[in-house]
Amino acid sequence: MLEGKKILITGGTGSLGQALTKKLLNSDVDTIRILSRNESKQVQMNSEFSDSRLRFLIGDIRDRERLIKSMEDIDIVFHTAALKHVPIIEYNPFEAIKTNVVGSQNVIDSSLIQNIEKVVCIGTDKAVSPLNTYGATKLLMEKLFISANNYLNIDRYRTKFLAVRYGNVFGSSGSVIPKFLEQVKNNKKITITNEAMTRFSITMDQALDFILDSTVNGKAAEIYVPKLKGYSISQIKQIFQESFDNCEIENIGIRPGEKLHEVLINQEEMRYCWDLEHKFMISNPAVKDNDVINSYNSNIKKNSSLDSYTSENTEKLSGEEIKKLILEFENKTKK
Numbered sequence: 001m002l003e004g005k006k007i008l009i010t011g012g013t014g015s016l017g018q019a020l021t022k023k024l025l026n027s028d029v030d031t032i033r034i035l036s037r038n039e040s041k042q043v044q045m046n047s048e049f050s051d052s053r054l055r056f057l058i059g060d061i062r063d064r065e066r067l068i069k070s071m072e073d074i075d076i077v078f079h080t081a082a083l084k085h086v087p088i089i090e091y092n093p094f095e096a097i098k099t100n101v102v103g104s105q106n107v108i109d110s111s112l113i114q115n116i117e118k119v120v121c122i123g124t125d126k127a128v129s130p131l132n133t134y135g136a137t138k139l140l141m142e143k144l145f146i147s148a149n150n151y152l153n154i155d156r157y158r159t160k161f162l163a164v165r166y167g168n169v170f171g172s173s174g175s176v177i178p179k180f181l182e183q184v185k186n187n188k189k190i191t192i193t194n195e196a197m198t199r200f201s202i203t204m205d206q207a208l209d210f211i212l213d214s215t216v217n218g219k220a221a222e223i224y225v226p227k228l229k230g231y232s233i234s235q236i237k238q239i240f241q242e243s244f245d246n247c248e249i250e251n252i253g254i255r256p257g258e259k260l261h262e263v264l265i266n267q268e269e270m271r272y273c274w275d276l277e278h279k280f281m282i283s284n285p286a287v288k289d290n291d292v293i294n295s296y297n298s299n300i301k302k303n304s305s306l307d308s309y310t311s312e313n314t315e316k317l318s319g320e321e322i323k324k325l326i327l328e329f330e331n332k333t334k335k
Contacts, residue, residue, distance in 0.1 A: 001216045003028040008074045010061055010107060011081025013041035015172065016122065016207070020078060023208045025051050035059045035070050036081070061103035067110035074114065076215065079107050079121040079145075082138070085174070086126075086257055089134045100137035101144070108148045108161065116159045120215050121145045123165035123223065125200070125262045128269075132257030142223060146284045149221040160220035164211050166228070167200040167262045167311070171329035176233070180240055181330070189248040195234040197254070198261050198311040202228050203325070210279065223282040225264045230311035231322055239322055265309035273303040280309065 007024060009017045012034030021032055033055045036042060042056045059066040061081045071077065082100050083089055089096040104121065111119045123142050126135035142163045151157040168175045176199070180190045202210075206226070214224040240247050254260065265273055265280060274281045280303065306313065317325075 001027065001212060002076065004030050005075040006031040006033075006073055007076045007078065008033045008035060008071055009078045009080060010035050010067075011079075012036055013038050013045055014080060016169075016204075017078075017080050018045060019204050019208055020080070020211065021045075021049065021054070023212070025049065025053065029053065031055060033057055033070060033074065035061075035067075061106055062098055064106040064110060067106050068113055071110050071114040071116060075117045077107065077111055077116055077119040078211070078215075079104065079119065082122075082141075084134065086132050086134045089137070090132060090257065093133045096133055096137050100134075101140045104141040104144050108144060111159050111161075112148070112151060112157055115157070118160045118162070118215065118218070119145070120211065120218075121161070121163045122211070123163050125165065125167040125264050127165065128263045129266050131259060135257075146221050146223065149284070152220060160218075162214065162218040162220060163223045164214050165223055165225050165264060166202050166207060166210065167264065168202075169207055170201050170203050170325055171332075172204075176236060177326055177329055178333075180236065181326075184240065184244050184247055188244070188246050189250055190237070190240055191250045191252045192233060192237060193252055193254050193258065194260060195232070195237060195251075196260065197233040198230050198316075199233075200228045200230050200262050200264065200311045200314065201317055201322075201325070202226060203328075214279070221284040225280040225282065225309065227279055228264075228314060229317045229321075230262075230314045231317045235316070235319060235322060239319060239326070260312075262311040263308060265306075267308045270303060270306060270308060273309075275301050275303045 007029055009020060011017050012021060013036040024032055031053050035057045037058065037060045039058055046056055057070050059070055061067060083096045121141055124138050127138035127142055130136045130139050145161045145163050148161045171177045183190045210226045218224065237249060265282065269282050272283045272285055274283060
């Protein structure tokens with residue numbers, strides 16, 4: 001899909017950046033540049049991947065001049081760099097703004113200067129009707145990226161900006177499955193915030209396929225959202241109780257800034273939501289017109305079945321499906 005392309009990944013030494021790099025190296029891309037500020041992770045990643053198409057650049061997205069240089073001759077930019085840990089960001093909001101908002105603006109400015117073909121930012125469910133500072137900064141990132149397409153009206157610019165949005169990857173660091181497994185191993189007890197809580201389910205492989213498909217087929221100024229199944233914490237609790245006989249349960253209540261249900265499209269956004277069969281597309285009414293909408297294909301249709309898209313109202317995984325995902329996660333961590 002991206003044969004012969006030169007690619008830059010900001011925050012490329014993170015979990016998503018590394019998974020995306022591995023996926024892209026299995027295709028015929030020309031070059032992948034990894035921009036990050038963590039030199040030890042770069043050394044480790046370079047040793048593990050050992051591919052002549054990889055280039056490692058020390059840099060921070062707060063540094064606009066470094067971004068400009070890193071984007072020379074690049075075709076596609078994946079913007080994954082961000083401060084992401086909610087409690088840390090609540091305690092250090094100014095730093096989150098510098099990275100997630102100002103840093104994203106630097107990515108946009110640098111992309112326009114270098115006349116990049118397409119730039120994709122990685123969003124999160126927490127940007128939808130945000131309750132915490134992290135979500136607010138990621139909402140601003142999306143707004144900046146979508147609005148940057150206004151420059152397409154100026155002849156000298158060709159760069160197209162779009163966003164993808166999904167929830168926590170199943171089994172990712174800090175998510176419920178690895179947390180519960182660690183708790184059971186160490187304490188024979190798991191801590192439950194609220195049994196009624198629900199979350200969307202997306203694996204890393206699903207996330208990568210979704211990102212790349214949206215990159216290749218996206219036009220400009222859209223936010224793409226995958227169609228996903230969900231699960232409830234009560235389902236996870238039941239599976240752990242069945243799998244670990246002496247597993248105790250401690251209810252600790254919802255943490256500050258945490259939502260009972262994940263929301264990927266809110267009620268207001270549904271007015272601009274289109275159904276693309278395997279995913280949703282949120283169009284920007286300020287820059288979209290009927291000709292662009294109609295250029296997708298005959299399968300596109302206005303969404304009218306949902307008032308909002310949440311982990312509560314989506315189809316749920318079965319117990320067997322959840323058990324399979326947990327087993328796959330355990331097998332990966334043992335390697």
